[in-house]
Amino acid sequence: MIEPIHSLAFSMQANRGVYAVLFGSGLSRSARIPTGWEITLDLVRRLATVSGEECGVDPSAWYRDKFNKEPDYSELLDALAKTPAERQQLLRQYWEPTEQEKEEGAKQPTPAHRAIADLVAKGFVRVIVTTNFDRLMELALLDVGVTPTVLSSSDHVHGAMPLIHTQCCVFKVHGDYLDTRIRNTPEELSGYPAEFDTLLDRIFDEFGLIVCGWSADWDEALRCAIFRAPSRRFATYWAVRGEPGDAARQLIEHRGAQVVSITDADSFFSTIHRQVEALEEFARPHPLSTAAAVTALKRYMSEPRYRIQHADLVEGEVEHVLSEIGIDKFPVQGGPPPDAAQFNHRVKAYEAAMTTLVAMAIEAGRWANDDHQEVWVRALQKLASGQAQDGGYALWGELTRFPATLLLFALGVSALESTRYSFVQRLLSAPIVREYQKTKQTVHLLPPKCLFEKDSSAKLLEGKENHYAPLSDWLHERLAPQLERRFSSVKAYELAFDRFELMLALAYSANTEVGEYFRYWAPPGAFGYRDENQAQIISSLRSQLAKEGDNSPLVTSNLFGVTADECRKQLDALEEFIPKLKWW
Structure with a gap:
């Protein structure tokens, strides 16, 4: 039986530019950029501090006892920062490295970002869709001489060149952390602007898909866009650590996706990069x-x-x-x-x-x-x-x-x-x-x-x-x-x-x-x-x-x-x- 990751490498090498990459916070884990849950727990700790209480080693338990419900990233953020501008200022500390973090190499592009960037530079990947607010993907692309077209708002998408005319398009569906229009709350994540939906429909219809580091749990609008896709002309590969959640499983079944079991995003994309290069050399x-x-x-x-x-x-x-x-x-x-x-x-x-x-x-x-x-x-x-x-x-x-x-x-x-x-x-x-x-x-x-x-x-x-x-x-x-x-x-x-x-x-x-x-x-x-x-x-x-x-x-x-x-x-x-x- 051929391993799914080997099939993916063969397909990418034989079909340049037909695969889009979709990734979430899991891709930036090794860069020490926190996930949404880790940010949630940190916000709970801050809430406990300003309340004059100690949340101990289990902030989620403190929150349950205090509010009689599970802590939710989007709801908590909506409660603590009422406007998009306030949310931006509150969150930017989680993505911008301090001087010490720079010295330690934290909050910098990961091996996964760099592997994707090199695949872009060599023409194997053209479209990147991400729920992340950080700019690690853009930095990695610039390091290999690629200046991507970055879309993070309706006006960006409306004025963008067609995908076939760009060397690389990075579509940040939840926004960019330096833009006050980032999407965090349940209301904001429940639906996208019409321009976003139109572009996502094209991407999910016309491109194969490589999914990594995205749980699919929180992003209702993005899930709906994938469910709407009528075509499966190219395959979908879904990389997961352990077992996929219910939301991801439904999408995997709908898309007929190949599940790739991985240890982490860095090794997954580094392996793909290495195998595609080997196939190129073999040719x-x-x-x-x-x-x-x-x-x-x-x-x-x-x-x-x-x-x-x-x-x-x-x-x-x-x-x-x-x-x-x-x-x-x-x-x-x-x-x-x-x-x-x-x-x-x-x-x-x-x-x-x-x-x-x-x-x-x-x-x-x-x-x-x-x-x-x-x-x-x-x-x-x-x-x-x-x-x-x-x-x-x-x-x-x-x-x-x-x-x-x-x-x-x-x-x-x-x-x-x-x-x-x-x-x-x-x-x-x-x-x-x-x-x-x-x-x-x-x-x-x-x-x-x-x-x-x-x-x-x-x-x-x-x-x-x-x-x-x-x-x-x-x-x-x-x-x-x-x-x-x-x-x-x-x-x-x-x-x-x-x-x-x-x-x-x-x-x-x-x-x-x-x-x-x-x-x-x-x-x-x-x-x-x-x-x-x-x-x-x-x-x-x-x-x-x-x-x-x-x-x-x-x-x-x-x-x-x-x-x-x-x-x-x-x-x-x-x-x-x-x-x-x-x-x-």
């Missing part, structure tokens, strides 16, 4: 298969008699990549409009499919002779051409060229460092024939700044929202594990990466006519803000041209000019252009 090509492909490639490049085997190996891997990223799996038409979560999901899927081909390309950049180079040029052309599908979302169509950009950098950085200028020129000047569109050279289609029509598209990349050259930085980071070991230091790799991007800019301008109505432009990259690298690279190119003149490989390869003088003019134009880039 990537096995390192041994990649290593075997690289070993075979080196052998085939070592002797002319293996020319056919080399071509078959490369072309076979290209076909494998295309089968993994084809429009049948990642269509450009239909479905909801692209958002950050979907964008990053596709990027990572493309990268996973390209793992072996990129490793092979790094070796080919160093060692490929003329015959081998032709095979790699064809591979680049095939990837850049994509799989034609007329119409659809422009962003998805543009993103289909991303694997070709990844391949271009794997080949180009390595080839340029090995002074294979002619190979680089062949890669950059290769014509890309695209159905329904004009044929262009790779240098006009594949540089990071040329990949997307809108500059904002690349800023959808996780953690790159505020970067000057987001896609350049992304490529630099993604290729580092395989390319860095080819260089003497991390700095040497960075310099080689910037050198290739600068060469892309020079080749672009050299192959682009500047007429009466068109000003000079070249695709900028990370070299634009790494001033020291930029100056060093340009100085090196000028020295090489001055020393070797028209005999320089820079000239004989026709990489960015057919004479040394023409190459110098291109360098002059680029140096004049870079300071004008306003987006730096």
